[in-house]
Amino acid sequence: xxxxxxxxxxxxxxxxxxxxxxxxxxxxxxxxxxxxxxxxxxxxxxxxxxxxxxxxxxxxxxxxxxxxxxxxxxxxxxxxxxxxxxxxxxxxxxxxxxxxxxxxxxxxxxxxxxxxxxxxxxxxxxxxxxxxxxxxxxxxxxxxxxxxxxxxxxxxxxxxxxxxxxxxxxxxxxxxxxxxxxxxxxxxxxxxxxxxxxxxxxxxxxxxxxxxxxxxxxxxxxxxxxxxxxxxxxxxxxxxxxxxxxxxxxxx
Amino acid sequence: xxxxxxxxxxxxxxxxxxxxxxxxxxxxxxxxxxxxxxxxxxxxxxxxxxxxxxxxxxxxxxxxxxxxxxxxxxxxxxxxxxxxxxxxxxxxxxxxxxxxxxxxxxxxxxxxxxxxxxxxxxxxxxxxxxxxxxxxxxxxxxxxxxxxxxxxxxxxxxxxxxxxxxxxxxxxxxxxxxxxxxxxxxxxxxxxxxxxxxxxxxxxxxxxxxxxxxxxxxxxxxxxxxxxxxxxxxxxxxxxxxxxxxxxxxxx
Numbered sequence: 001x002x003x004x005x006x007x008x009x010x011x012x013x014x015x016x017x018x019x020x021x022x023x024x025x026x027x028x029x030x031x032x033x034x035x036x037x038x039x040x041x042x043x044x045x046x047x048x049x050x051x052x053x054x055x056x057x058x059x060x061x062x063x064x065x066x067x068x069x070x071x072x073x074x075x076x077x078x079x080x081x082x083x084x085x086x087x088x089x090x091x092x093x094x095x096x097x098x099x100x101x102x103x104x105x106x107x108x109x110x111x112x113x114x115x116x117x118x119x120x121x122x123x124x125x126x127x128x129x130x131x132x133x134x135x136x137x138x139x140x141x142x143x144x145x146x147x148x149x150x151x152x153x154x155x156x157x158x159x160x161x162x163x164x165x166x167x168x169x170x171x172x173x174x175x176x177x178x179x180x181x182x183x184x185x186x187x188x189x190x191x192x193x194x195x196x197x198x199x200x201x202x203x204x205x206x207x208x209x210x211x212x213x214x215x216x217x218x219x220x221x222x223x224x225x226x227x228x229x230x231x232x233x234x235x236x237x238x239x240x241x242x243x244x245x246x247x248x249x250x251x252x
Numbered sequence: 253x254x255x256x257x258x259x260x261x262x263x264x265x266x267x268x269x270x271x272x273x274x275x276x277x278x279x280x281x282x283x284x285x286x287x288x289x290x291x292x293x294x295x296x297x298x299x300x301x302x303x304x305x306x307x308x309x310x311x312x313x314x315x316x317x318x319x320x321x322x323x324x325x326x327x328x329x330x331x332x333x334x335x336x337x338x339x340x341x342x343x344x345x346x347x348x349x350x351x352x353x354x355x356x357x358x359x360x361x362x363x364x365x366x367x368x369x370x371x372x373x374x375x376x377x378x379x380x381x382x383x384x385x386x387x388x389x390x391x392x393x394x395x396x397x398x399x400x401x402x403x404x405x406x407x408x409x410x411x412x413x414x415x416x417x418x419x420x421x422x423x424x425x426x427x428x429x430x431x432x433x434x435x436x437x438x439x440x441x442x443x444x445x446x447x448x449x450x451x452x453x454x455x456x457x458x459x460x461x462x463x464x465x466x467x468x469x470x471x472x473x474x475x476x477x478x479x480x481x482x483x484x485x486x487x488x489x490x491x492x493x494x495x496x497x498x499x500x501x502x503x504x
Contacts, residue, residue, distance in 0.1 A: 024399055029389040052392060094410065134406070135413055137281040140304060147276055150399045151406050154386070158346065161387055201489045213482055221473040230465055237453045241493050 001100060001109070001160050006032040007149055008069045008112040010120060015040045017116065019049030019057065020146030026053040028153035029160075033060040034069045034110075066112065066124055074107040075100070078120055078128035079148055081141060089130045093152050096132045097159035111152055113145050177224040188228050189215055195235045198242040253352060253361070253412055258284040259401055260321045260364045262372060267292045269368065271301030271309065272398030278305035280405035281412075285312040286321045286362075318364070318376055319438065325362040326431040327355060327474060330372055330380035331400060333393060341382045341472050345404050348384045349411035359431050363404055365397050378464055379434075381471040429476040440480050441467055447487045450494040 007025055012018055018041060022033060033056050035041055041062065047054055063069050070076050077096055080088070091099065100109050112128060114120035125131060134143060134151050143151075180188075193211055196202035202210055223231075259277055264270050270293060274285060285308050287293055293314065299306055315321050322328050329348055332340075343351065352361050364380060366372035377383060386395060386403050395403075432440075445463055448454035454462055475483075 026392045027388045027395050136279045140278045143279050147402045150402050154403050199489050201486055217473045217475055217479045221469045223469055227469045234453055237451050238490050241451055
């Protein structure tokens with residue numbers, strides 16, 4: 001799907017922005033860039049800001065009209081501020097990406113971005129199947145065009161990655177060590193409790209919520225086997241220390 | 253939640269990027285910007301690229317160390333490329349935003365972004381509870397720092413707008429006690445390290461990964477203030493025990 005997505009920039013004024021768009025696209029795995037009547041292109045500022053995505057600038061197609069840019073596309077989405085005169089099917093970027101994933105594999109999606117200062121005209125927006133609006137602070141709503149491309153491309157990439165995700169664990173399918181089994185954790189808690197009694201921190205006749213608090217905290221971390229071993233190593237050391245003190249009985 | 257989120261930029265080289273970050277933040281409704289030892293700031297390029305978000309640049313705090321930037325924060329997330337030496341709880345931006353929505357309203361979230369050319373150091377990443385990775389094209393993975401801030405801020409904003417659909421909270425929407433501040437956690441780690449040296453469990457001349465492992469585990473749990481106090485109470489008890497043994501020197 002990412003290979004089948006075209007980013008279309010209409011009448012971009014600053015070539016630096018075109019370079020930043022190319023970088024954002026390549027970061028997210030997009031490569032099809034089409035420029036409709038850019039003010040200055042090619043331009044050194046575009047290459048400077050592309051920061052290694054010069055290949056996208058070199059393969060970018062420059063056309064005279066938006067119609068030309070969209071001719072071979074199957075779904076066209078225009079970026080829009082809120083409150084346009086004519087209501088249009090309005091998606092947020094995540095909804096747009098969800099729609100994009102339902103396209104047939106050979107279908108081509110175009111996302112169209114307007115001028116830095118005033119976006120797309122109503123005529124241009126009416127060439128689009130859907131509109132997409134990035135939810136912004138209403139008091140400061142004008143996104144840089146490369147920032148807008150970054151968000152859209154990110155959502156498309158997330159949608160592609162989500163399609164084949166099994167519910168992701170919180171930290172790492174590739175955690176380096178096996179997680180501790182529950183029985184190992186229970187042995188750890190027994191060991192911890194005994195040690196706390198040995199050092200007179202826990203009064204077995206009045207335990208209050210101490211073990212519950214420690215348990216809750218350690219369980220929240222979902223420890224791995226090495227971490228459990230390290231903790232038990234510390235407890236063993238502390239127990240020996242307590243035992244070595246016992247004959248003297250000099251509790252400080 | 254957006255008001256309680258701090259964006260921390262470490263050693264930023266180009267002031268233009270700081271301006272672009274301010275713009276992205278304000279577009280998404282964030283306002284707390286903290287700069288750790290920026291190369292050039294204030295600078296006209298920052299104001300030029302901020303494009304109307306000069307208020308964020310004017311209120312930005314400049315500090316010397318990352319510790320200072322994080323001292324009053326409760327959850328710290330560092331942006332990271334994949335493949336670090338020590339695995340750490342790794343979230344994608346959407347998962348990170350889902351976790352952020354489960355914080356108590358008064359809790360402060362910090363998201364830390366590294367240098368343009370090489371990101372955060374391992375030491376800096378180990379100051380973080382979680383890491384967040386923006387899923388990029390592996391062949392071209394280095395995002396512009398303002399683009400990265402844009403994605404993170406967008407996900408936080410989407411999560412706020414979309415609270416109903418956020419994933420199940422990680423541990424209770426109504427945690428009963430305030431989370432520990434970062435400075436309290438750092439004092440805990442200092443205390444823990446000293447205690448482990450005192451009981452001869454940690455060799456200061458050959459520390460290996462011991463403190464990193466313990467740190468990673470405890471940070472994963474995102475402890476509250478009472479939990480930190482309980483742990484420090486245990487450490488104090490153990491230290492006294494170690495001190496009471498010292499004269500005899502009878503290490504068992």
